[in-house]
Amino acid sequence: MxxxxxxxxxxxxxxxxxxxxxxxxxxxxxxxxxxxxxxxxxxxxxxxxxxxxxxxxxxxxxxxxxxxxxxxxxxxxxxxxxxxxxxxxxxxxxxxxxxxxxxxxxxxxxxxxxxxxxxxxxxxxxxxxxxxxxxxxxxxxSEQSLADTRAEVERAAALAEMTNWARRLVDTPPGEKTPTVLASTIVEAAAAVGVQTRVWSPETLAEHGFGGTLGVGRGSANEPRLVELTLRAGEGSPIVLIGKGVTFDAGGLSIKNDRTQSWMKADMGGAAAVAAAVVGAARRGLPVNVTALLLLVENMPSGTAIRPGDVVRHPNGRTTEVTNTDAEGRLLLADALAYAATFNPAAVVDVATLTSALLGGDLWMLFSNEDGLANELLEAGDRAGEPGWRLPLLAAMTRHLDSTVADLKNYSFDHARVDTLAAAAYLSSFVDAFPWAHLDVVGTAFHASTDRWPAGATGSPTRALMNFLVGRGERGGVQ
Structure with missing residues (x-):
């Protein structure tokens, strides 16, 4: 329109x-x-x-x-x-x-x-x-200010258009956006605006040690893919954006109930928002270096599915005991966070519908190891009308995830009430010496019932991410 x-x-x-x-x-x-x-x-x-x-x-x-x-x-x-x-x-x-x-x-x-x-x-x-x-x-x-106003309106319209594209990706029925199909859709849009693209096959994932991603995808007839997007338009080290892209999450062998499964086509909302932000940054010509890692996979139950008790190995050699196959998103993010260190990143931001909507449907949850990056993201969200709220990153939460057979386990049933905090602490253990933020958007990416937003996908946090990249571009890619 x-x-x-x-x-x-x-x-x-x-x-x-x-x-x-x-x-x-x-x-x-x-x-x-x-x-x-x-x-x-x-x-x-x-x-x-x-x-x-x-x-x-x-x-x-x-x-x-x-x-x-x-x-x-x-x-x-x-x-x-x-x-x-x-x-x-x-x-x-x-x-x-x-x-x-x-x-x-x-x-x-x-x-x-x-x-x-x-x-x-x-x-x-x-x-x-x-x-x-x-x-x-x-x-x-005034006639003199008309041209400037039109340019500002065009930029605002681009934010909305990319948000709506992310919404369309999320709202697409899951059978029509399997990992390979979704990868092709994203690659086509990215390539059209000059973003470099690469799609990783299961063989490539194995070569790079993405054991969590391969483990989650084992139960599906549709093989996993990783889409790597590269935008080189600035100076210095890249900003790495990571998006969880579970195109349908049945929970694996730890199967979800019918009511929860009804909106699990939205479990790739993080990947949709990241893809839209990168494509939007390229369309706008932002002077930034960005690398995006989009982990696309189905989490299905079958005779080949990963089992509770299995152990997966991540790119940095750390291992995870899988105690709950429905806590799959953190296995994907652990792979990508471990691999992100190879880019010597200026900052890493992962976006995922990961745990539970502790803050309701209007605020995404933020965890970070650096105050400056956290404040950047929160301010970008406020400007976009997509606000977030910072929660404490407590390394001690990993004590709930002690394992006798691996470095950590992915879930503790005895401490489910603090799983959002434990999941963030788990992810932090895969973060090397770089600024990092984790956005849990499970409450904001999709609304199952009509409220302020119509029922369906919201595109959150596409506009927050784009505003974050705008700010980085204005400062030459640094804080």
Missing amino acids: QVVVQRQLPPQTDLVAVVIDKSVPVEHLASALPAEIQALAAHELSHPRADQTTDLLRLASTQSAVDVLLVYPDESGPGAVREALFSAAAKGRLRGKVAVIVGAHLPAAAEGILLGAYRFNTAGPGTPDAPTHAVLVAPAL
Whole structure:
């Protein structure tokens, strides 16, 4: 969907929406409407319905009539404008060709409309309840600032578009995105914007010692893959991004129940967000060096599946006793974290739907061994409207994972209530001397029921990662 910016109302639209931002005089907003109804519009806009998020009314004179949807942000500021238009578009209040009169925060407005316009429906073509074309009308915008505003809107739109691409990857039925298919989809998108790509076969995984990844994938008829994306557009050591990409997680022999399995197509949300961030960075031309490792695998029960009691070996020689085959994501990440040291990375960030949603559906969980990197990521998430919260990284938690046959075991049933903390501590034991952060996005990447977001994939934390890369690009790749 295209979003354009202009100063006048277009001649043909299906709907006109007006964002009632308290920081913008209503006369500025009304001035974009036909002259004969501007006085009536200014009167209506100056009497907001504070108890509603949107309100549809008809403004008419003897010469013309316009259907106007009033959109009420909760407060002033770009985040509120983004959320209000996102909600209106997601709930089907903005349809077809829409003109949105907005007095401020146009980039946030574009982002909200595009995120809210996303639909995933395999039942048939067409999305009659979604906007198909949007014009942002800014009557108070000067001709001199129009070009700069359009550039800012284009950047914001790119954030939303990459987020929606990640959502589409996650929402795709699991039988249509097996590891090999998903790898091809990501490689095609990455190569189209100049990102170097390499797909690792099981043989290559074995050569590099990825015993955890091969172990998790053993039970599936669909072989695992690792997609390596390389963007070289900056100076210095690369930022390494790692994404968990379990295209369907049945739990292996530690099989999940039916209710939990119902949304396990989303267990590759981390890989989708990382892939989208790298492709988005390349599209935007960010001056950064980035390497992404996307671990794509199915976790299925079968006669060949990994068993509780088996031991897997990782690239750095460390071993893990598998006590719970449904704690598979940390086995994948352990492989990638151990291998990441070979890049002499400036920083490593792994993203995974890993444990449980301790912080609900609006905050991703952050663990890190360095305050500077943690703060960068949290600030990037806040700017994007995808906030996270830092939890303590406690090395002592690994005592729950002591093993008599390996360096560690992957899960302790006796300490399941602290598994999120234990999983982060487990991963930290595979981190070499580099800044590292672990983002557990199990609560934010997919919403099984309708709340602030529609049911389905959210793309989280694509926008946070892209903002993180923007910041690194502005500083030459360093903190």
